Amino acid sequence: MILNNNEVIELNRFDRVINRKGTDSAKWDYTKNIFGVDDVLPMWVADMDFPAPDEVIDALHARVDHGIFGYTMPGNETEKSIQRWLKKRHDWEIADNIITYTPGIVTALSIAIQAYTESDDKIVVQPPVYYPFFDMPKKHNREVLFNKLHLNKDNRYDIDFEDLEEKLADQKTKMFILCNPHNPSGRVWSKEELTKIGQLCIKHDVLIVSDDIHSDLLLFGNRYTPIASISEVIANQTITCIAPSKTFNLAGLQASAVLIGNDSLKRKFNSVLQLHGLTTINTLGAEAMKAAYTHGEIWLDELICYFEESVLFIENYLKEHLPSVKVIRPEASYLVWLDVRDLEIRDDELKNLLLNKGKLALHLGSTFGENGSGFLRMNFACSRESLKEGLVRLVKALN
Secondary structure, three states, X not given: OEEEOOEEEOOOHHHOOOOOOOOOOHHHHOHHHHHOOOOOEEOOOOOOOOOOOHHHHHHHHHHHHHOOOOOOOOOHHHHHHHHHHHHHHHOOOOOOOOEEXXXXXXXXXXXXXXXXXXXXXXXXXXXXXXXXXXXXXXXXXXXXXXXXXXEOOOOOEXXXXXXXXXXXXXXXXXXXXXXXXXXXXXXXXXXXXXXXXXXXXXXXXXXXXXXXXXXXOEOOOOOOOOHHHOOHHHHOOXXXXXXXXXXXXXXXXOOEEEEOOOXXXXXXXXHHHHHOOOOOOOHHHXXXXXXXXXXXXXXXXXXXXXXXXXXXXXXHHHHHHOOOOEXXXXXXXXXXXXXXXXXXXXXXXXXXXXXXXXXXXXXXXXXXXXXXXXXXXXXXXXXXXXXXXXXXXXXXXXX
């Protein structure tokens, strides 16, 4: 709190600036390793500069104070916390015993590729998209088919369903990886779009792996539909991946949940997990997951309001200072997709300007696929003060 003319003004909890340097933060301490420079403002990787909810921190303190950190299995209360969360936030009622735990969603993706596909099988992804979607299949010697998304006149991405069906119809296509909500654009797919995807995958017997990690971070009244909630038939052919990591800034605790309603698919998934010795998750990760899903709702609602204000701030600032850059308004998440194609700057020069002139570290759009070239992804999960500084640096670099 601060005093102003004898009045007490409550600062927004998300306006606090917390120094993260010296904590081995990938975002703050390793820019030299990743970008070749260390004097930049990092707004690239998807984690927040906010502390987790107090209830989560209290739960972790209590577990640490207990002092014993033997082998731990996520228990019934953890499962119930996930079920209650999905029902209350997304009106999705999931059955008992469909949850498997992994250290992260990229890990879950790798396990799914090994469990359900063979070498030289084909996997469909929708670029521009989170790059492990195509990197991980290639590492497993799977061929990647790109169903490119198209930016429409309203600055929203659309799915080319004719092209999607053509790629799903390939006899060697065994898996479709969905990003819902979409990263990097923040697009929340509609129930109608998801139903069409599900029907095509059923028609061509293609398994759906859906990364729904940003599904809790819904902005401006948008509604998220889990594709597995649409029908029993679609659910029977879907692997859904969720986690509290983006929602509550818990990525370093490495705990995610994989929802598999099909018993046969779940057994195959768990078999590969056991093959790699992944039989449980981090003790503190499980504790944080349970506390976040049980007590984190009020904190999250406040966070979403803050994010919406941040998006409007970005739009207004760039409209005034750099109108040639178009903001693709996110419908979910704390990542904003910036269209800088009108500047006609090559990606290598764009990178140089950002790092050396603007002293700003962002993800180039080409990281997310060739149709991401000419875009930038900026993480705005920081204080408004830090966000403004990032925008000042962006304008300095590109103007």
